[in-house]
Amino acid sequence: DGKQVAILVPTTILAQQHYETFRRRMAPFPVTVEALSRFRSRAEQTQLIDKLGKGEVDIVIGTHRLLQNDVRFQNLGLVIIDEEQRFGVKHKEHLKALRTQVDVLTLTATPIPRTLYMGLTGVRDISMIQTPPEERLPITTHVGTFDERLVRQAVLREMERGGQVFVVHNRVQTINLLREKLERIVPEARIVIGHGQMDERLLENVMMAFGNGEYDILLATSIIESGLDIPNANTLIVDRADLFGMSQLYQLRGRVGRSAQQAYAYFFHPAINRMTDDARMRLETMAEYVDLGSGFQIAMRDLELRGAGDILSTRQTGHIALIGFHLYTQMLSQAVNTLKGEQVAPSTQPVSETAIMIDLPLPAYLPTDWIPEMGLRLQIYRRIGGLDNAQAVEAMRNELRDRFGELPAAVDGLLYQIEVKLAAQAANATAILQRTGRIEIRLPYLVEMKRDLLQLRLGQGIRVTRTAVEIATDSGVWRARLLSVLEMLAEQWQIRSGL
Missing domain, CATH: 3.40.50.300 (P-loop containing nucleotide triphosphate hydrolases)
Structure with a gap:
């Protein structure tokens, strides 16, 4: 027109x-x-x-x-x-x-939290492309500390099949040092450097030369993150992956696997004790979500980690713990419905909910093959997010079973996490996190309590520290034990608070 x-x-x-x-x-x-x-x-x-x-x-x-x-x-x-x-x-x-x-x-393959949240709450329409191109294979992903032997093996495997390698190092000042290291590890490879501080014409020539197969390795900054399409490059190596954001890591991984060849991605990080909790969770997410089209799940995890941002301002991420995540959802949904001219019932939810970070070793989502229609899935996600008591969770469980059949493990895990969240709120916990061999319940007020008496009350297999209660996960009953411990902690919190 x-x-x-x-x-x-x-x-x-x-x-x-x-x-x-x-x-x-x-x-x-x-x-x-x-x-x-x-x-x-x-x-x-x-x-x-x-x-x-x-x-x-x-x-x-x-x-x-x-x-x-x-x-x-x-x-x-x-x-x-x-x-x-x-x-x-x-x-x-x-x-x-x-x-x-x-x-x-x-x-976008990984919408920023603000945009994703606007889609989830109805401010924007959202559509997902879930069918990958024919013959595409999931990318084999490795997360670990830098290993020269593994780097050499990965590069030589790619070269032997006539392919090329991306190596990402996001500091221009030290990129030549990594080049020297790569030349020592894989002297057979032809290496070229590309970064955003180069002259535009020179950078264009570098990219064209690499695209034409004149080099085996492109050592670059995250400039390759956006949209670069070189189907012959099917191995990605990221140095210091802990310094990248979630969407950056997913976008970088998307530079490989753009043909029918099996692609490989290596995310190297320093020792675990030198990483932040958020960096560790980002890398664990990348290792967990490797299926084609998993960008939506990664974006949802990013939303959990970074917060939704301000819909009515320019902040694209941020915590909303001042009023609570689900209350914020409810308020925003009511505002959208009002603008659409729909009747809105007044909210009765108290303004006392606080944000609790929950990271448990179990799947928690609505599978697309169980509820294929995306709009319906998002609607149910919102309803599940708004559940505010154990009876409501059980009613939702029965409703989902009646409507869609037996609950998959991921749906059971999702409802279980809501139960954990509600129990954690009652115990005034700030976070429930998975650690190696244990679940950690963070309770800052433990510093002021008689922890030896609490230890006796909680029993064996549970350890009380200055700021957390730890539950061993080596048995198959840790889920029931976690809820039981949270109930006991809620009783202790009520006694301490005089409620």
């Missing part, structure tokens, strides 16, 4: 790839496709901007250059934001402000 399309991408390399793809696919149609990025000279950019203003360009693909004030559209109708997690809120809202009636489509 005569409107223009703007496609926003985070890097010049990705802009060029998309430009070539769009130009090839649109060749049979009377559609003008252009690219606006730093790969174009200043004169070419000025000419292209003039054409945009006159409506002579139908589709423009660009980097942040599209967001500058001198760029004007005659009749912008659709904005497509690729790799959405790489852009700030102000960037995305800028294009929408250019025209009041503009449609926005965001594409």
Whole structure:
């Protein structure tokens, strides 16, 4: 209908790839496709901007250059934001402000918590592509400390089958030191370096040379994270993976496995005691979710770890413990329904709920083959998240069994985690975390209690420290024991609080 399309991408390399793809696919149609990025000279950019203003360009693909004030559209109708997690809120809202009636489509394998949460609560529509391309295989993922023998084995295996390797090191200052190390470990390999501080033309030449198979290893910073498509590269090695965010790790892993070949990803980290708890959980998540299309589950885990952010401001992550996660969900859903003109019942939930981090060694989700319809799954997730007592959990369990059949282990685990959350709230716990061979219940007020008496009350297989109660998981009854211990701790908390 005569409107223009703007496609926003985070890097010049990705802009060029998309430009070539769009130009090839649109060749049979009377559609003008252009690219606006730093790969174009200043004169070419000025000419292209003039054409945009006159409506002579139908589709423009660009980097942040599209967001500058001198760029004007005659009749912008659709904005497509690729790799959405790489852009700030102000960037995305800028294009929408250019025209009041503009449609926005965001594409990402791992939505940032703010965007995901807006989808879960109804502020935005959300759609998932769950069918992978034919012949794609899940990526074999290894998480561990740096091992030179393993690195050599991985690189040689890839070279022997005619493939190439990405090695990611996110510090430009020390990237040459890693190159020297790789040259010593795998002297047979041809290595080239690429990073964002290089001249644009030089970086383009490096990427093209690697894409043409002139080198075996591309040693790069996280610049390769967004959209780089080299099907012949099927091994990824990430140095100091503990320093990357969840979506970065998933995006990096997505650079390999883009053909029918089996792909491998190695995430190396320092000793466990030198990592933060969040870094450890991020890497455990990457090791756990290896199936094709697991980006949604990873994004949900990221939402749990980082919080949902502020829907009405520019903060894309953040904790909402001041009013509680599920109360926040309820309040936001009520606001959305009110704007839609729907009747909203007043909330009766108290404002005393606090956020509790729960990380247990069991699956906890609604399987897609059990409830195939995504909208219904999200609706049930919201209902489960709002359960506020044990009777409601049991009623939900019976309802799900009646509607969908016997509960899979993952659904049972999800409802169990809600039971644990409610029991932990009653005990005033701040976190329940899995550790090697044990479950740790964090209770800061233990410092002020007579812990030896509490130890006697809780019995064997349980250890009381200054700030936590630890339960051994070497037996098969740790789930029942955890709930039992939380009930006893809730009684102790009530006595201590005089309730």
